[in-house]
Amino acid sequence: MDVLVFQLYGPLASWGAPAVGESRPSSDHPGRSALLGLLAAALGIERDDAPNQQALANSVRFSVKQLAPGNVIRDFHTVQVPKRNKKAQYATRKEEIGFTSDRLNTIISRREYRCDGFWRVGVALSDASDWSLAELQTALQKPKFTLYLGRKSCPLAVPLLPKVVQADGIRQALDTDFPALHERQRQLLDLGDVVDFYWEGEGGDIEPQDTRYPEDEVVSRSRWQFRGRREHHARIKEVR
Structure with missing residues (x-):
């Protein structure tokens, strides 16, 4: 199988998880929605370009090797909210705030980030893909829009170094050599000998230890709607 592999690292990353109320948690690894957003930004696909967003979603499946969760x-952020009014309906945030400016309250929202997380990502194509791996590689090397790690406040801190490799499965693909880290860098990142693999579909050379159902399959980015999907996971001790 051919796989496009690249690395992700930043001082801060935020991989959105289902949010309720004032809490905005982060997953410990980039999910499908975040990785689709990264590729879409690299290709120059606007968020409200539903046909191309859907075409991209139908074209790729992802795998992740988590070297360090961070x-x-x-x-904490303060957010203005109107007093509750069961009779009122608002079409936009501007409408909600503007029409009730004399009755605003303030809540505090909590947002999570991953500090010094380090991941390796694999991209495989479906049979219906509208792009080649070479085209996706070029887009990551010369992105149309700015790339970030979940939030605009979380920029990349190392080159992605995308490369297309041939492998028997996702483990072999994600074990592809990248520039070696110095011992001091390994200590700062708290890299151990245990890594986590996450993937969609068939793993090839790796068997799942458990299967999860994250709610990060994009239905509509403009309406911010998602549905569940199947994600396999395995934790493996590596020999260094």
Whole structure:
């Protein structure tokens, strides 16, 4: 199988998980929605371009090797909200705030980030793909829009170094050599000998230890709608 492999690292990353109320948690690894957003930005696909967003979603499946999940840190934001009114209906945030400016309250939202997380990502194509791996590789090398790790406040801190490899399965693909880290870098990232693999579809050379159902399959980016999908996981101790 041919796989496009690249690396992700930044001082901060935020991989959105289902959010309720004032809490905005982060997953420990990039999910499908985040990775589709990254590829779409590289290709120059606008968020409201539903046909091309859907075409991209139908074209690719992802795998992730988590070298370091990073430490969780939180920050706080104040958000204005109107007093509850069961009779009122608002079409936009501007309408909600503007029509009730004399009756605004403030809540505090908590947002999670992953500090010094390090991941390797694999992209495989479906039979119905509208892009080649070479085209996706070029897009990641010369992205049309700015790439970031979940939030605009989380920029990339190392080159992606995308490369297309041939492999028997996702483990072999994600074990592709990248520039080696110095021992001091490994210590700072808290890299151990245990890594986590996450993937969609068939793993090829790796068997799942459990299967999860994250709610990050994009239905509509403009309406911010998602549905569940199947994601396999395995934790493996590597020999260094």
